[in-house]
Amino acid sequence: MDANSVEGGALGTGRNIHGISPSIIGLGIGFCAVLPGLGVLTVEDLKRVNLLPVFFVASALGMGEVLNQTKALSLLTNFVFAWMEPLLSNVFVTTIVLYWTGFVYHFFLASEISMLATSMPLLMNFAKAHNFNPLxxxxxxxxAAGGKIFVYQSAVMMVGYSYGYFEARDLLRIGFCLTVIESIILMLxxxxxxxxxxIR
Incomplete structure (x- = not known):
């Protein structure tokens, strides 16, 4: 463990004392790591880093916030939950409807992080209001967030795709097959x- 991470950890845990957000401390430590003279990271190290997955995750989280601020997210989720409600009758139908609705919902919010972060609180409220088990x-x-058929749905898949060993149509074909298999296993x-x- 290097000195920067020890100092960063000490600063991050002392928020009650200094009042600085841990994210600001993390950015500051990252900035210090690339300062000339410290020798932690060189320019060559930074050139080898693929920053596209970082931008992808940031844009996916940002998209969730944009949808939230423009009220498009509430419109989408209200439509989704209103459509689902009459179909949640028995355990088999409930599983299939929820899984495939979540799968389609995942198209609109690229990352599973933003998909779950924006929809899970609403789903929990829906479950409590209609006497379903929230768990x-x-x-x-x-x-349902695990089913993926497009590269943009996961930063991990974007990194794998960037190496060029598979194409988008490979992911579409295999991803859809795996999604169908996952839904059947989940239903059982x-x-x-x-x-x-x-869990009932």
Whole structure:
């Protein structure tokens, strides 16, 4: 562990004392790491870093905030939940409807982080208002974020795609097959295994 990370950790945990946000401290430590003379990171080190995944995650989180500020997110989620409500009748239909609705919802919010961060609180309110188990709906919705058929849906896939070993159509074909398999396995788990461990 180097001195910068120790100092950064000490500063980050002392927020009650100095009142500086940990994110500002992290940016400051990162800035200090690239200052000439300290020798922690050189210009050559920075040239080798692929910053596109960083920008992708930032833009995905920013898109969630833009949708929230413009009220487009509430319009989208209200439509989605109003459409789902009459279909949530039994465990099999509920699982399929929630999973595939979450899968389609994921198209509009590229990153699973922003997808879950913007929709999960609304889903929990929906579950409580309609006497559903919030844990059950939340778990199914979280698994729906795992189904991906486009590169833009995950920063991890963007990094893998950047190496050029697979094409977008490969991901579309394999991703869709895996998504279908995941939904079938999830439906069986929700129906038969989750009640055994207390999730009903």
């Amino acid at each position: 059950l709906l939340g778990m199914i919705w979280s698994f 788990l929700v129906a038969f295994y989750w009640p055994v461990i207390g």
